[in-house]
């Protein structure tokens with residue numbers, strides 16, 4: 267594993283994806299165990315998409331006190347759990363299995379008249395979670411989006427506002443596929459352990475581009491706003 271201290275992130279490179287999954291799962295399990303020892307609970311927020319399934323499977327098998335862990339989503343497509351696009355379905359099928367089946371899951375999607383109504387009621391409902399996040403697992407698209415902070419989002423400045431008091435925000439972005447629900451940047455960067463899990467050469471190139479000079483991509487805004495170093499986990 268190669269570690270490079272660059273800017274406000276650490277680059278943790280792995281030879282292959284299974285090794286990354288095992289290492290990231292070990293780090294996350296350790297952070298959750300530390301949180302449970304310190305405050306009696308662990309609060310984990312994970313991203314969806316196609317990258318995290320192997321990491322979820324590795325984490326699900328680690329025997330920590332999962333009955334003291336609460337799992338929620340960094341973001342969600344505005345679709346029911348029956349949809350193949352549902353991040354909640356991905357988490358239930360891949361993470362909330364084995365030892366981790368004892369964790370409590372707090373999804374973001376529920377039926378609502380609009381995505382704005384869903385985000386507002388989510389923000390209320392999620393107030394009762396034991397904030398701040400102990401662990402935030404971010405993904406990234408080739409366009410430099412993370413969470414549902416899409417570069418073409420209608421309300422990107424509000425999504426990236428570090429002083430936002432909202433917990434969940436609605437997102438309309440043509441490139442997103444469907445309307446989204448996302449944790450606000452403020453809630454994400456307050457996490458005790460923030461990781462970015464990316465795989466493949468395209469994602470590495472996109473990340474390096476986002477960290478360079480030029481247009482500020484959403485992933486850069488998150489890293490710049492984070493008071494702690496973001497741990498990037500990458501494999502080819």
Ligand SMILES: O=C(O)[C@H](O)[C@@H](O)[C@H](O)[C@H](O)COP(=O)(O)O
Pocket residue numbers: 313314315316317318340341342343353404405406407411412413414
């Ligand atoms: O709902 C989502 O899609 C995710 O939360 C999103 O932020 C994801 O992490 C990136 O789009 C990368 O997705 P892939 O892992 O599919 O490349």
